[in-house]
Every structure is written in structure tokens, then in C-alpha cells.
Amino acid sequence: MNQNNKIFDGLGRVMNEAAGVADGVRREVETVVKSQATRIVNDMDLVKREDFDALRELVQVQGEEIEALRKELAALRGDKPAS
Known part of the structure; x- marks a missing residue:
């Protein structure tokens, strides 16, 4: 039973780390998209x-x-x- 708890604890840590990495990737993509959109709008001389x-x-x-x-x-x- 103790072995199962360790497995689930490890799996939970891996899932939390994966969620953190995914959030970081999401923020990075948002930053890149906003930068590109700003550059495009500025190039259009609106x-x-x-x-x-x-x-x-x-x-x-x-x-x-x-x-x-x-x-x-x-x-x-x-x-x-x-x-």
C-alpha cells in the first residue's frame, strides 16, 4: 500500500510540474504573439x-x-x- 502512495505522489508531482511547464509555454507564446501583432500594426501605419x-x-x-x-x-x- 505504501508503494502505491509513493507512485501516486510521484505521479502527482510530475503532473504539477507538467502543468507549470505548460503554463510557462502558454505565457511565452502569448508574449510572442502580442509582440508580432504589435509589430504588424506598427508597420501598417494605422x-x-x-x-x-x-x-x-x-x-x-x-x-x-x-x-x-x-x-x-x-x-x-x-x-x-x-x-
């Missing part, structure tokens, strides 16, 4: 979200200004306002 939002707001404001100028120009010309 626009940052903050820059995109700022530019979108600027374009919207300019569009409103253009529309106001068109109406003013139409009024000066005596044109009928467009629908």
Missing part, C-alpha cells in the same frame, strides 16, 4: 483613434461652414435656396 476623431470633427465643422457660405453666396446672388 491612424490613432484620437487623431481620427479630431480630424472627423474638423471635417464636420468645415462642412457646416461650407454649407453656411453656400447659403450666403446664394443670397448675395439672389438665387433661390436649394432644398
